[in-house]
Amino acid sequence: MMRPKQPARYTDLTEQTTFAGSMDATVATTILSIINAIYVFFTLIQFSYLFGSFALGLPEQFTYAEYARRGFLNWYWSLLINFTLLLVLLHLTKQSSAPVNRAIQILESLLVCCTMVMLVSAFIRMYLYEQMYGFTYLRVLTHAFMILLFVLFLVTLFRIWNKRIKLFKYYLLAGITAFVVINYANSDVLIARWNIDRYNQTGKIDVAYLATLSHDATPYLVQLLKAKDDSVRKVAENQLFGQKQMLNKPQAWQSFNLSNLRAKQLLNQEHLQRNQIDPSLSHEIYDD
Structure with missing residues (x-):
């Protein structure tokens, strides 16, 4: 007697493609030990290079731009490697005996801590760069991204x-x-405020860059009309004069917003004029 034909069985592809727990604990321990040994050695030997910025100093052979960029690039590649390695090990490492599992946890934690040390170093390098050349969207967003990554590594x-x-x-x-x-912090206001504070401390500012920010930053630009530096005051007045002309032009109702209205009301209270100035004074060189 013929047996009824059994329906074909299909294996769940997820069962075939899953790799969770496929790495031996000994392999994971070996990889982590080697990587951590390199990082600990590097941190100890290069401690003054990594954290010379804590004393707000600068190595003699570097400019601020080179110092910040080199630190950022070193941090970027190390971060990418470490983050990928951690995720792979957390997902693939097999469970073993309690002592081995604890050793892996300690080694993974050490890798996270070494990475966070490099992240802090890069953060301080960027801070030095901003103190030297001023604050921009890109630099502020870079700082914000570093803070986010710090949180991710804590998690x-x-x-x-x-x-x-x-x-x-x-x-x-x-x-x-x-x-x-980031979207509700009003980066334009923060950038303008920090650059004004920096100007009060150092006497350096890029007025033309501040004028490219949204009209939320206009009240801070108005403060420069009282600047002691005559060239800064004239450049600020020229920028505000242009903004005033633009805001007083007829505009479609769809373009209305409170930021523009406040800036218009503020500028209409000021008696502005266009000044003749040396074009070289219109902005500060922000990079080296």
């Missing part, structure tokens, strides 16, 4: 010691929070 550190933490969920939450904060 990863907690995940190392608590397997119940879902990395993707907290990464997504941190990313959304950072996006909301």
Whole structure:
């Protein structure tokens, strides 16, 4: 008697393609030990190079621009390698005996800490760069990105010691929070305020760059009309004179916003005129 034909069985592809727990704990320990030995050695030997910026000093052979860029590039590649390595190890490493598992946790934590040390160093380098050349969108966003990465590594550190933490969920939450904060923090106002504070301390400012910001920054640009430096005052007045002319032109109702209205009302209270100035004084060189 013929048996009824059994329906074909299909294997779930996710069962075939999953690699979770496929790396032996000994391999993971070896990789982490080698990587951490390199980082610890590098940090100890190059400590003065990495953290000379703590004393707000600068190595003799570097300009501020070179010092910041080199630190940022070193940090970028190290971060990329470390972040990828941590995620791979957290996902692939097999569970072993309690002592081995604890050793892996310690080594992974050490890798996170070394990476965060480099992140702090890069953060300070960028701060030095901003103090020397001023604040811009790109530099402020770079700082914000560093803070976000610091938070992500903290989450990863907690995940190392608590397997119940879902990395993707907290990464997504941190990313959304950072996006909301950046959009509602009004970067234009912060950049203008910090550059004005820097001008009061150093006497250096790029007035032309401030004029490219949104009209939220106009009240800070108006402050420069009282600047002691005559060239700064004239450049600021020229920029504000141009803004005043533009804001007083008839505009479609769709372009209305409160920022423009406040700037228009503020500038209409000022008696502005266009000054003849040396074109070389219209902006400060922001890079070296």
